[in-house]
Amino acid sequence: MSRLAFEPVDRGLLDGDFGAAAARAMRMLQRYGEVLGADKFVSIHSAHIDGCLYHGPSSIDFVRRFVDLSGSVRVPTTLNVAAVDVVHPGWHQGDPAIIDAQRQLTALHEQLGCLATLTCAPYQRMIQPLPGEHVAWAESNAIVFANSVLGARTDRYGDFTDLCAALTGRVPYVGFHRPENRYATLLVEVPDREASGMPADLYFACLGYVLGKRAIGHVPVVVNLGSATRDDLKALGAAAASSGALALFHAVGLTPEADSLASATNGRDAVLPVVRITLRDLHDALEQLCPLEESEPIAAVCLGTPHFSIDEFARLAKLVDAQASSASVEVYVSTSREIEAEVRRRSDLACLFDFGVDIVVDTCTYLAPVVRESTGAIATNSGKWAHYGPGNLKRRVGLMTMERCVRSAVLGEVAPQ
């Protein structure tokens, strides 16, 4: 008994007025909307597709149906990371068959009109969603960033739904598209960062990791986060979306829907449950994410999960500049082709290449096996890398500050604190 109401454009999409591919996509969205209890559809301004990451023949089977039906996206659509860096195919240490399969999958998406940005951080591009705009973004870290930091409205989209949304320009009006679902339902108190003595990298990664687990099923509002950069919030959101399913958080005074505690909670702050994250919780998370011992040999340093911003490259350049010698192990930084081009244009960042940094584009080192050295652990400053790396790549991984990663790269082993 569906209560889903159609506007004329939705009827037109279903009836094939916009082509057979759009009709097929709309039928899938209709079914999806019914399951989620939607009462109507809304138009989106953009889509970000995660289904362009090759998982196997099913990835291609799904997209090819739409290409065979001469489909075309109806809104600006960007692509998330791929399974392999096709600019440097020689770096790929996994099954070589995946390189051609990935090329084919990316090309099929391009035939539908998607822009091959191949980045998990579309919010670092020049054009970004505006506050209040409906978008259909997939990729867990991009979802939480779009909702929380940009104030755009996206539900937790996954593969397939994202492409159907792009092909129709419509999504069921459910979840985080609805303003009433965006108010905080949980107050979160956190340790003061200055007083905690934790460096920013570790503080935000560990805080995100704990928050993701404690806020399952909730929209949390952090009441006392203090100051944070966009990169800090990116790290926090990415870790929280990995350890939990966090799609939206607020931070009073920092994020666009939290000018005040009252506005973030719709005036319900007095009655909401409170979670107090302690310094002990953050240290426990760090212990879990960094099981490495000091002086343990490392195979590589992997940064850029989510994709490095230009500010992060500048921070890294300062750190490597302070070292007397270059890296003795592999050092990879993942980012988009667009940001890589900017890095290569800037003479103040040339020291990165002298140090031994290799820039991986299109993909990310926690999912694409790039590290050549097979023995030794991997150091990262990303909570997300430290969470997924051990399962995906069967490697020992340690979360540490960017600064300690750099010193470890020079030593070839886990540097002292």
Add this chain to the structure above:
Amino acid sequence: MSAPAFHALVSGTASGPVALLTAPLSLWGGLDLETGRISDVSHPQFGMPLSGTILAMPGARGSSSSSSALVEAARRGIAPRAIFLSRVDPILVMGSLVALDLYQVELPIILAEEDGWAILSSADELRVEASDSEGVSVVRL
């Protein structure tokens, strides 16, 4: 036996041994597509086989790619046969719809209320018939 403790999200029929998880799992990065086992080292049921099971978990988490992981597992014949969740997960819902559309693999998804969870916890094997028009029947084997 009709059980009000369950609500069908995606319909279908399935039976198999119950794989009961005590923590949410992201199928992408959490399900090994070669072995069908849980590969997330931080998960309490790390190593548990999910292939051919009636998977019951308190929720999904993490990756947008979990729908792809589910469909690819279905294509390879190593997916769970049904999934019980305590919270609606739109990503797994779409995965199930696509598995049926592309490969004719029925993979019912059912929302379990708290009292339904007790039934799931006490069963080794289950047969489930989920239909979104007539509710869910769950039979212990």
